[in-house]
Amino acid sequence: MNRITYSKANEVRGAIHEHSITNKAQFIAGGTNLLDLMKVNVMQPEHLIDINTVGCDGITQLDDGGLRLGASATNADTAYNELVQQHYPLLSEAMLSAASAQLRNMATNGGNIMQRTRCYYFYDTTTACNKREPGSGCSAIKGYNRIHAILGMSEHCIAVHPSDMAVALTALDAVVCVTGPSGDREIPMGSFHRLPGNTPEKDNTLEQDEIITSITLPRSNYAKHYSYLKLRDRPSYAFALVSVAAALHLDEQQRVLSASIVLGGVAHKPWRLPEAEALLIGNPAVATHFEMAADKLLSNAVGFEHNNFKIALARRAVVRALQQAVSKQAS
């Protein structure tokens, strides 16, 4: 690990200013991804700015009935928060499927959506990786690509975003609130992460020196019929091969008033298509319609040598997740 220097920030503006004037500075909150990447020399900051005590760790109700999740609140505190469990149980379910209890006690909300891909080649500095070193090539496209993308790829990068929280936040129309040298702005969750395109080194749309201060959730109709279906090699403590955040708002005749279907584990960002969700609206919440939505969501899916299975798996997972959402029993 680099022989870093370290400072603890007391408030947001000061942290941003310090970041803007310090060479190779990196914010650190939970540190569970950053320190891991520093230990394998994938990320090599020279100065760490600790942002755990800048006052962004609260979870507060908004006047319009929504909820604000502080960026430095831990994943555990957020997932177990009474308001989150009551109004956004899909988010709680997704977050509790992630990592381990220890890591959830350390990881923060802002850090979770900032986490980097688990691609083996990204992690291995002896291999070519356009995300780690732009222009060096992508070792995964013709390599071992079991955990890689089937949607939204470019010829430069087929990495997947590993966060479960990000998938659920996308399904719930969350907004990422950030502050930077030029002030505050809000980024809809669907626009926070990028597709790799020609610049796979950029995971998200944060600008220079910007810091996430909170994530807001609008009022939701999805507290009753929801499911986070996570398919993976082990029933716990493993990343998703394919995951689905599915949520439905049904009328008394079990017809769909609105739907939210987001895929994880399949692309550089959570994968959502309004056209797929639109196919469900006004129709009975049954498998035949779910299958049509799944087909739409997965149109243009392309597999590689080791991850072709993800296409059929994702299709079936969408249907199953929606069925689980219909018959969800409040626990």
Add this chain to the structure above:
Amino acid sequence: METEKHTKTPQELKIHLKVNEQSYTLEIEPWVSLLDALRDHLGLTGTKKGCDHGQCGACTVLVNGKRINACMTLAVMRDGAEITTVEGLSEGGNLHPLQQAFIDHDAFQCGYCTPGQLCSAIGLLQEGKAKSLEDVQDLMSGNICRCAAYTNINAAICELMGIEEKGGLI
């Protein structure tokens, strides 16, 4: 046993840690993990380094009552914290009831994961979220055991929590 530091570096920061009820002042470089601080600087070698990447749980300790992986945080980030390691579980000559349960249920073989298992289980107990064997299995999934003592580890935990050992995955 104390490890002697041969060089004093200019980047050292002064921090305070309260470990197992004892207060320590450390002059420590920012890049030192909490795990290395506990083991190499404080001589508390009960906590183990298994993977050093937050994947095995052998380094699990309690910080302000919450279980975390000590390898995945820096000592300087935990300035002022109250920390419990495996050395702090027993009182006087008396084992913690969980330690006794581990003995009673034959919950360790080589013993390498055991300090992490114990601290993690105490964290689990304090979190109060586990209601069934399946919950215990899931919530202890951050602690890996190469000797596969899982069944007995979970039995010890269930005994302490008054959970019936029924069902569960696998």
